[in-house]
Amino acid sequence: xxxxxxxxxxxxxxxxxxxxxxxxxxxxxxxxxxxxxxxxxxxxxxxxxxxxxxxxxxxxxxxxxxxxxxxxxxxxxxxxxxxxxxxxxxxxxxxxxxxxxxxxxxxxxxxxxxxxxxxxxxxxxxxxxxxxxxxxxxxxxxxxxxxxxxxxxxxxxxxxxxxxxxxxxxxxxxxxxxxxxxxxxxxxxxxxxxxxxxxxxxxxxxxxxxxxxxxxxxxxxxxxxxxxxxxxxxxxxxxxxxxxxxxxxxxxxxxxxxxxxxxxxxxxxxxxxxxxxxxxxxxxxxxxxxxxxxxxxxxxxxxxxxxxxxxxxxxxxxxxxxxxxxxxxxxxxxxxxxxxxxxxxxxxxxxxxxxxxxxxxxxxxxxxxxxxxxxxxxxxxxxxxxxxxxxxxxxxxxxxxxxxxxxxxxxxxxxxxxxxxxxxxxxxxxxxxxxxxxxxxxxxxxxxxxxxxxxxxxxxxxxxxxx
Numbered sequence: 001x002x003x004x005x006x007x008x009x010x011x012x013x014x015x016x017x018x019x020x021x022x023x024x025x026x027x028x029x030x031x032x033x034x035x036x037x038x039x040x041x042x043x044x045x046x047x048x049x050x051x052x053x054x055x056x057x058x059x060x061x062x063x064x065x066x067x068x069x070x071x072x073x074x075x076x077x078x079x080x081x082x083x084x085x086x087x088x089x090x091x092x093x094x095x096x097x098x099x100x101x102x103x104x105x106x107x108x109x110x111x112x113x114x115x116x117x118x119x120x121x122x123x124x125x126x127x128x129x130x131x132x133x134x135x136x137x138x139x140x141x142x143x144x145x146x147x148x149x150x151x152x153x154x155x156x157x158x159x160x161x162x163x164x165x166x167x168x169x170x171x172x173x174x175x176x177x178x179x180x181x182x183x184x185x186x187x188x189x190x191x192x193x194x195x196x197x198x199x200x201x202x203x204x205x206x207x208x209x210x211x212x213x214x215x216x217x218x219x220x221x222x223x224x225x226x227x228x229x230x231x232x233x234x235x236x237x238x239x240x241x242x243x244x245x246x247x248x249x250x251x252x253x254x255x256x257x258x259x260x261x262x263x264x265x266x267x268x269x270x271x272x273x274x275x276x277x278x279x280x281x282x283x284x285x286x287x288x289x290x291x292x293x294x295x296x297x298x299x300x301x302x303x304x305x306x307x308x309x310x311x312x313x314x315x316x317x318x319x320x321x322x323x324x325x326x327x328x329x330x331x332x333x334x335x336x337x338x339x340x341x342x343x344x345x346x347x348x349x350x351x352x353x354x355x356x357x358x359x360x361x362x363x364x365x366x367x368x369x370x371x372x373x374x375x376x377x378x379x380x381x382x383x384x385x386x387x388x389x390x391x392x393x394x395x396x397x398x399x400x401x402x403x404x405x406x407x408x409x410x411x412x413x414x415x416x417x418x419x420x421x422x423x424x425x426x427x428x429x430x431x432x433x434x435x436x437x438x439x440x441x442x443x444x445x446x447x448x449x450x451x452x453x454x455x456x457x458x459x460x461x462x463x464x465x466x467x
Contacts, residue, residue, distance in 0.1 A: 002396060004144035005456045009136060009449050016136045016452070017119065017445065019049060023094075023128050024112040024121040030071050030095035030164040039160045042094045043072040046131075046158060050076040053135050054142075055156075061176065063161065063168035070168035071095065071160035075179070078138070080463075081149040088462055089155045089182035091416055092131035092189055093162035096123040097437045104439035118442040125434035125443040130188040131158055133429075133448050137455025144456070151463040155182060159412075162189070166412040173419040184386045184462060185422045187413055188451070191430035193274055193405055195444060198398045200391060201426040202267075203304070203406040204413055206339035206377035208348040212240060212356065213367045214331045220317070221327040231363040233331040234316050240359055240366075241333060244309050249294040251309045251337075253351040261341035263305050267382060270404045276300055304406030308338045338408065345374025376414035379406075380424045389461035390425040397453040427454055 009016075028042035029035040043060045050058040057077040064070030074094065080086075099109040099122050107113050112121030119129070138150060157180060159169055173180060190201040214233040221230065246252055263271075278299055282288045293302040302308075316331030318324035337348050349370040360366045380387050382404050394402045417424050429451040435441050 002457070005140045005453055008140040008143045009452050009456075012136065012139070013445075013449060016132070016449075017114075020119070020124075020129055020132050020448075021112045021121075023049070023132065024119075024123050025110050027099075027110045028095050028123070028160070029098050030161050031098055036071060039071045039095055043074050043158075043160055046074045046094055047076070050074070050135065050156065053139065054078065061172065063159075063172050071164075073157060073159040073161075073169075073172060075158075075176070076156040077179075078150055078154045080151060080153045081147070082151075085152050086183040086462055086465065087153040087155065087181065088184050088186055088459070089157060089180060089416075089420070089422070090131075090134050090186045090188065091157050091159075091413070092127045092187075093159045094123075094128060094131065095160045095163045096126070096128070097163050099439070101439065106440055109439075109441070114445070115442075117445055119445050119448075120440060120442045122441050124441055125430045126436035126441065127162070127189045129443045129448050130428055130430060130451060131156075133451035134186075134188065134455045136449075136452040138459070140452060141456040141459055151459050154459070155180065162412065166415075169412045170415045170419065173415055177419060180420055182420060182422050185413075185416045185420060185424050186390070186458070187416070187424055187426045188428045189411065190407055190426050190428040191432055191434070192428065192447075193403060195431060195447060197275060197403065198394060198400065198429075198450075199274070199403040199405045200387065200394060201407050201428065202382055202387065202404050203341055203379035204377060204411055205304075205307075205406075205408055206343065206345055206375045206414065207410040208337045208339065208345045208374035209371040210335045210337065210349070210352055211369050211371075212237065212333045212335065212352075213369075214240075214316075215329070215365045215367075216363065217327065217329050220329050223325040223327050226327050227325075230327060231361055232327050233364055234328055236361060236364050236366070237314065237316065237331040237333055240356060241311050241314065243355075243359060244311070244335075248296075249292065251307060253309070253348070253355045255347070255351055256307065259342040259344065259347075260307060261379065263301060264382075267305070267404065268301070270382070271298070271300055271304075273403055274300065274405070300405075303408045305340055307340050307343060310336050310338075312336055338410070339374075339377045341377055341379035343377060345376055348374065375410040375412070376418070377410075378414040378417055378424060380426070384423055385465050386423045386425045386462070389465055390427055390458060393454050393457040393461045394427070396457045397450050427451070427458065429454075 314333040317328030429447040
């Protein structure tokens, strides 16, 4: 049966990539109103493509409200032949990042081209290519089994605002919870370790953005007349930021680690199998001079499975040319906190305010603000039946052991798991070198076909869990 799947995918690769190029030509940038019509055109293209591919249901779903409309998502459904079969929801997104700076692209970002086995174009990897391989995989399964319906009910939810914060996504999930109900959610919006080291992601960190504002005198003061005699807001802010970490690199917010899910021995063992070259990694990190962070953890453990606090920017006082001897009246800093499994973004503002209050001297006022509700972390245990099924499907497609990774970035996957009450399985074939969010985004065309093959095997693997 595996040979029949591979043969079908090989025979239809031309049609698959022709369709993907059509979709990639639509500049569905969600980050600005000038492209809202293109995002709608992208949603319509996908709904039509899914309908023409055999999905009995393929709809464009509006988000937001009539007074404040959002950008559309696409929903599709192909029921299983057996009404009692399990239901699988596939999640992805059809919006893309902005393309500036244009002069750094080797070819126009919305005129996809093939080059040395790569398909170049904005959205090729993130995330249109990884959405579309599921359609080819389903067609391959149906053809290889001589069937007219899959062994599980397959639903797709492809949103149009992921690259601009998924601002209406949780609301959409709640509104359509009954139609989106599923036994498992398959996410295809992540990456593998390397083309020759296939892997599955098992979690993504959450994030909270914050700002600290320190206010002192009513105006800037002459440092000769007042320096050393009144609190300096920049000094206060610098002390607060320096105190964010202890000597072991741990974040010092009260209670910050109380809910953190520790790494299991099995996870650490599998992480250690990955061919990680720290020197080469430092080169990709802007030629950073050394790795650092929380003591007792490897670099990839710190990136994937440990919470952090980062100072993203700070300003205040005189920053222009020449000297200006003042005690500035105010100082400011922006911070971000990356969270791991079981931490709640809603807890962080209170922790940060307590941390600041305990360290604020007399004579200054300090305000702490956090932007929005934050993004929650998500996590799938490596020993869960659904993850094991996904791993078996990938191993059939790639013909080798599948390792595990996590990702340091953040997305709306926690909302999928929590609102729909279903476990997550990450099936993706993107690579770090795909240059997502950067000029010359690309995807390995062979890996997209491996993704389709994995998807074809996944349905049987997940259907078998019901036995």
